[in-house]
Amino acid sequence: MRLLEERIRSxxxxxxxxxxxxxxxxxxxxxxxxxxxMAREWKRLYAGCPVNKILTIEASGxxxxxxxxEEFGCPVVFAKxxxxxxIAGDVYRTKVESFTHGKTYDVIVSRAFLGPQxxxxxxxxxxxxxAALLGLIDLVRExxxxxxxxxxxxxxxxxxxxxxxxxxxxxxxSLARVSSMSVEHGVTFCP
Amino acid sequence: MRLLEERIRSxxxxxxxxxxxxxxxxxxxxxxxxxxxMAREWKRLYAGCPVNKILTIEASGxxxxxxxxEEFGCPVVFAKxxxxxxIAGDVYRTKVESFTHGKTYDVIVSRAFLGPQxxxxxxxxxxxxxAALLGLIDLVRExxxxxxxxxxxxxxxxxxxxxxxxxxxxxxxSLARVSSMSVEHGVTFCP
Numbered sequence: 001m002r003l004l005e006e007r008i009r010s011x012x013x014x015x016x017x018x019x020x021x022x023x024x025x026x027x028x029x030x031x032x033x034x035x036x037x038m039a040r041e042w043k044r045l046y047a048g049c050p051v052n053k054i055l056t057i058e059a060s061g062x063x064x065x066x067x068x069x070e071e072f073g074c075p076v077v078f079a080k081x082x083x084x085x086x087i088a089g090d091v092y093r094t095k096v097e098s099f100t101h102g103k104t105y106d107v108i109v110s111r112a113f114l115g116p117q118x119x120x121x122x123x124x125x126x127x128x129x130x131a132a133l134l135g136l137i138d139l140v141r142e143x144x145x146x147x148x149x150x151x152x153x154x155x156x157x158x159x160x161x162x163x164x165x166x167x168x169x170x171x172x173x174s175l176a177r178v179s180s181m182s183v184e185h186g187v188t189f190c191p
Numbered sequence: 192m193r194l195l196e197e198r199i200r201s202x203x204x205x206x207x208x209x210x211x212x213x214x215x216x217x218x219x220x221x222x223x224x225x226x227x228x229m230a231r232e233w234k235r236l237y238a239g240c241p242v243n244k245i246l247t248i249e250a251s252g253x254x255x256x257x258x259x260x261e262e263f264g265c266p267v268v269f270a271k272x273x274x275x276x277x278i279a280g281d282v283y284r285t286k287v288e289s290f291t292h293g294k295t296y297d298v299i300v301s302r303a304f305l306g307p308q309x310x311x312x313x314x315x316x317x318x319x320x321x322a323a324l325l326g327l328i329d330l331v332r333e334x335x336x337x338x339x340x341x342x343x344x345x346x347x348x349x350x351x352x353x354x355x356x357x358x359x360x361x362x363x364x365s366l367a368r369v370s371s372m373s374v375e376h377g378v379t380f381c382p
Binding site for chain 1: 215224258304
């Protein structure tokens with residue numbers, strides 16, 4: 001998606017250690033007009049797919065997911081990260097390793113809000129190693145819902161997450177696919 | 192706001208210990224069509240106020256804030272909860288005690304995204320003791336931005352947060368103000 005690629009080129013910042021900072025418009029400050037265009041693009045890509053629920057993971061996926069849900073006319077459910085071992089209530093549960101924060105979270109979704117009647121589109125801001133997305137896929141499978149696919153804002157295509165998820169047969173639509181990046185030369189996108 | 196009150200009456204669940212669960216539509220599963228109506232109501236209430244930034248706190252405020260930001264034509268910034276003591280970078284910082292989780296978080300906002308040029312509307316899902324809202328007010332004051340007011344979805348008016356914040360001269364527009372609640376009799380709203 002040219003609009004998002006251009007925005008990454010102009011406002012994204014590459015840091016040492018493979019860090020792409022897009023926090024001026026995507027995941028700390030949030031440009032909701034850009035989110036609306038991204039949402040319309042996912043709606044176009046998934047036209048005809050009977051999505052009735054959007055699943056994301058807190059925190060930075062939530063805003064993008066909510067704007068996207070309006071396009072699909074469905075609710076959002078966000079998976080909650082928790083370090084608590086004993087949560088009361090009836091939840092689906094998986095583990096997600098955060099490379100950014102160097103820890104593993106339990107991630108939960110209430111059984112009340114995801115089940116075999118649901119056709120789920122996953123939405124998240126980033127796909128790199130795939131840990132968060134694989135966790136969400138786990139939760140969907142556990143629930144018996146149908147997985148329609150995933151919508152990702154920025155995929156680091158040089159990391160293994162996207163390949164891994166696609167190899168499982170899951171459709172992944174990333175709006176900007178970064179093929180390489182460096183502090184010196186900035187960001188290059190997949191053609 | 193009658194629509195939100197009716198939804199709380201029909202789908203909210205009162206639990207022992209003063210807990211009002213609205214997670215089927217507000218803060219786990221999110222009804223974005225309801226959020227749009229709430230956003231329009233805040234836009235009506237704050238008509239003529241020159242809001243150019245919406246500030247919220249992760250996680251459950253983010254969705255409501257993003258939908259609301261579209262009404263105001265401005266970006267969202269969300270304050271991040273962190274237990275990390277040494278965060279690199281230039282941030283405003285305050286402390287917020289979570290009564291729900293029984294711990295105190297450092298809450299941060301990058302200095303790049305909030306400053307004296309900003310006229311800020313705070314958005315959050317709940318106001319009870321006021322801890323989160325007071326934290327956000329702190330961050331706005333530290334930044335030198337102008338605080339226009341706050342938009343709250345559900346205020347527990349029998350807890351001290353709302354009075355405390357209004358006594359500081361901050362305008363607070365809560366769309367549903369719960370005057371009392373009990374497992375036996377459900378929820379009553381302020382007239």
